[in-house]
Every structure is written in structure tokens, then in C-alpha cells.
Amino acid sequence: MPVRFDAVHDCFHDLLASGRETGAALAIDVDGEPAVRLTGGARKGTDPWRADTLVAVYSVGKPVVALCLLTLVDRGRVDLDEQVAAYWPGFRTPATVRQVLTHTAGLPAFPVPRPPEAVADWDLLCADLAAADPEWEPGSVAAEHAWTYGHLVGELVRRVDGRPVGRFLAEEIAGPWRLDLGYGLGEADQLRCADLRYGDPEWPRLVAGAPGSLRFRAVDNPAGGRDLSVLNSPLWRGTEVPAVNLHATADAVARLYTGLLAGGTLDGVRLFGADLVTEATRVQYDGDDLLLDRRTRWTLGMQWEPDGSWGMGGLGGSSAWADPECGYTFAYTTAHLADHDRVDELVEALHSCL
Structure with missing residues (x-):
């Protein structure tokens, strides 16, 4: 790592030394080139974190599943302003593809309570969404579609292309750009996964919101999304829950954004047109987000x-x-499941270097 980024290196290792971090990776590209690659702490037990360690990154995966659908938009197979029902017959909510991508479709929570094992039943959860009435008029307001986003977007990919979204990601994006990330891992990749752990024993309760609230309904169904016995299981790692269970290395995610920042081309491989990237990264909704409870500016994913x-x-x-x-x-x-203050400090250190 260049001496220029020593402050980032020191901050990362201070987080580990203080116990505020117990297992993580950091990847930063500057001007299209790798600048920082750091790993530290444990993957599982005393096994050290390695460059190829995969970990579940929750909503960091939402832009990734969005890009799968946007690939089909770029190829002219999907119209952003067409009704979802045009591609998904029987879909009840009168939302457009654009509204799904911007969390304004009005379906922020699965409507039927389901147990943890339901995460493996793609067709069941998609049928629940197709039959649901929206909680408000699509396009009128945003609420992060915490769990439902991946099934709404992923089922659109499957309906149009025929492939499950995990396979589409592997063959159309991760493969060509050599990105070590995916949904629905096989046995060999599951062996590389880091075990999630609570940085604060109260974390599952703190992030769920008040029982009965929109946030609680959105993050607690199907059950188990904050339960380590589920999150670290073959069921979770081997199943596609695209809104929340992308497993990835830091290097892969940084490189994905580097390709987008370059207009859709990475290492000479063009996946997206520059116009598509411009449309995908501009503000599409600016206003209150009812789940996040704050002003939010949503792009397409x-x-x-x-x-x-x-x-x-x-x-x-x-x-x-x-x-x-x-x-x-x-x-x-x-x-190490905790707050985002670690990232805030790393960014402050990075900006001091830039």
C-alpha cells in the first residue's frame, strides 16, 4: 500500500486493536487503480481474515441486484417506465420498473408472516408480493424495501431473462468483471465465508425498530434475518435473498464501483453504456423515506x-x-455487526490523504 495512505492503514488497525472491529476488509481504488487493500481480524474462530474471505454485506447487495435488472434495461429488454405486470403477469400493484428500483413501489414488507426456512422458497415469497396490495400509491413516497427489494428486482430479471438472478449475476456481471461475489453460494464458496457476530448483544433489537412499526415488519419477515444461527447457516449462504445476503469480498465491491465510475467499463470489458450508468446514478427520488425516517435521495438502486x-x-x-x-x-x-462509525473514521482518514 502506498505510503500516501498510511493514515488509512493506521485507522484500520486501530479499530482492530481497540476491539471495535474483529474481522473486516477494506478496499479503495483511486483514479481507477487499487490504492488500499487491507484485511484484519478473524474470519471464523481464530482463522484469520484473508483477501478471498466472503462475508454477507446486507444492503450493500441492493445496487448489485439492481445492476442485473439494469443490464436488461441497457439491452433494450426492459423499459424503466413500463408496468411491472407487463413482465410479471398477475402482479397486482400498479408500479413501474423505475418505482421498484427507487423503493417507491409501495411494497416495503412481505405481506404474509413467514418463518426462517421460507427464505429458501423463492416462488412463495414472490407470490406473496404479486398478490399484495401496495401500502400507498406507487411513486408517491419512498420506504426502503428492506427485504422485498431483491425479490421484486430479481423476479423481474427471471421473468424477462429466464435465469435466476444469482446465475444472471455470475454469468453477466461477476464473471466478465472477475468479481468475487454472489448470491446462493455453493459448498466450496461457503467454506470461505466469515461468521457474522454481534458487536453489541443488543444489535438485533436496536436495528429492528419498534415492534409493529414499518421498519420492524420490513426487517423481521421472514424471521431470522438478524439471528446468527440463521445468518451463519448453509440455508442462508446457499439461498438467494438478493436484498440482504450478497456475499462478497471488499475488493470485488470496490472494483464493481470502479467499473461504474468509469462509465461501465472495467479492465477493458464494457458491460454497461455510459448513458445507462448516468441514468442509474442520478437522483430519481428526493424526499422522506418512511422506513429510514429521514430525507433520502434514491437513484436506481x-x-x-x-x-x-x-x-x-x-x-x-x-x-x-x-x-x-x-x-x-x-x-x-x-x-462485526455494529454501527457505521468505523466507516466514518476510515473515510475521514482517507480524505486526509487525498
Whole structure:
């Protein structure tokens, strides 16, 4: 790592030394080139975190599943302003593809309570969504579609293309761009996974919201999404839950954003047109988000920040984005489920270097 980024290195290792981090990776590209690659702590037990360690990154995966659908938009197979029902017959909610991608479709929670094992039943959960009435008029307001986003977007991919979204991602994006990430891992890749752990024993309760609230309904159904016995199981790792269970290395996520920042081309391989990237990363909704309970600017799958950066953070502290003004991409993947203050400090250190 260049001496220029010593402050980032020191901050990362201070987090580990203090116990505020117990297992993580950090990847930063600057001006399209790798600048920082750090790993530290344990993957599982005393097994050290390695460069190829995969970890579940919660909502950091939402832009990834969005890109699968946007690939079909770029190829002219999907119209952003067409009704979902045009591609998914029987879909009840009168939402457009664009509204699904911007969390304004009105389906922020699965409507039928389901147990943990239901995560493996794609058809059941999609049928629940297809039959549901929206909680408000589509397009009128946003609420992050915490769990439902991946099934809404992923089923659109499957209906149009025929492949499950995990296979589509592997063959159309991860493979060509050599990205070590995926949904529905096989046995060999599951062996590389880090075990998630609570940085605070109260974390599952703190992130769920008040029982009965919109946030609680959205993150607690199907059950088990904050339960370590589920999250670290073959069921979770081997199943496609695209909104929340992308398993990835930090390097892969940083490189993905580097390709987008370059207009859709990475290492000479063009996957997206520059116009598609421009449309996908501009603000599509600016207003209240009823689940996040704050003003949010949604692009087609990402959050846009006032400094012009765009990306997504996940429950537990993983986060990734691109900063066009400063010319860098950033990815932090962690197994230590806690707040995002670790990322805040790493970014402060990075900006001191830039």
C-alpha cells in the first residue's frame, strides 16, 4: 500500500486493536487503480481474515441486484417506465420498473408472516408480493424495501431473462468483471465465508425498530434475518435473498464501483453504456423515506449523498460507494455487526490523504 495512505492503514488497525472491529476488509481504488487493500481480524474462530474471505454485506447487495435488472434495461429488454405486470403477469400493484428500483413501489414488507426456512422458497415469497396490495400509491413516497427489494428486482430479471438472478449475476456481471461475489453460494464458496457476530448483544433489537412499526415488519419477515444461527447457516449462504445476503469480498465491491465510475467499463470489458450508468446514478427520488425516517435521495438502486457520491450501506456496518468528485471508490466489509462509525473514521482518514 502506498505510503500516501498510511493514515488509512493506521485507522484500520486501530479499530482492530481497540476491539471495535474483529474481522473486516477494506478496499479503495483511486483514479481507477487499487490504492488500499487491507484485511484484519478473524474470519471464523481464530482463522484469520484473508483477501478471498466472503462475508454477507446486507444492503450493500441492493445496487448489485439492481445492476442485473439494469443490464436488461441497457439491452433494450426492459423499459424503466413500463408496468411491472407487463413482465410479471398477475402482479397486482400498479408500479413501474423505475418505482421498484427507487423503493417507491409501495411494497416495503412481505405481506404474509413467514418463518426462517421460507427464505429458501423463492416462488412463495414472490407470490406473496404479486398478490399484495401496495401500502400507498406507487411513486408517491419512498420506504426502503428492506427485504422485498431483491425479490421484486430479481423476479423481474427471471421473468424477462429466464435465469435466476444469482446465475444472471455470475454469468453477466461477476464473471466478465472477475468479481468475487454472489448470491446462493455453493459448498466450496461457503467454506470461505466469515461468521457474522454481534458487536453489541443488543444489535438485533436496536436495528429492528419498534415492534409493529414499518421498519420492524420490513426487517423481521421472514424471521431470522438478524439471528446468527440463521445468518451463519448453509440455508442462508446457499439461498438467494438478493436484498440482504450478497456475499462478497471488499475488493470485488470496490472494483464493481470502479467499473461504474468509469462509465461501465472495467479492465477493458464494457458491460454497461455510459448513458445507462448516468441514468442509474442520478437522483430519481428526493424526499422522506418512511422506513429510514429521514430525507433520502434514491437513484436506481443506490443512495445519493449531498457530496455527489452514490452507493449503499448495510445493516451491521458494511458499506460501499463511488465518489466521482474525489475520484475514488470505497468498500468496507465486516463480520462485526455494529454501527457505521468505523466507516466514518476510515473515510475521514482517507480524505486526509487525498
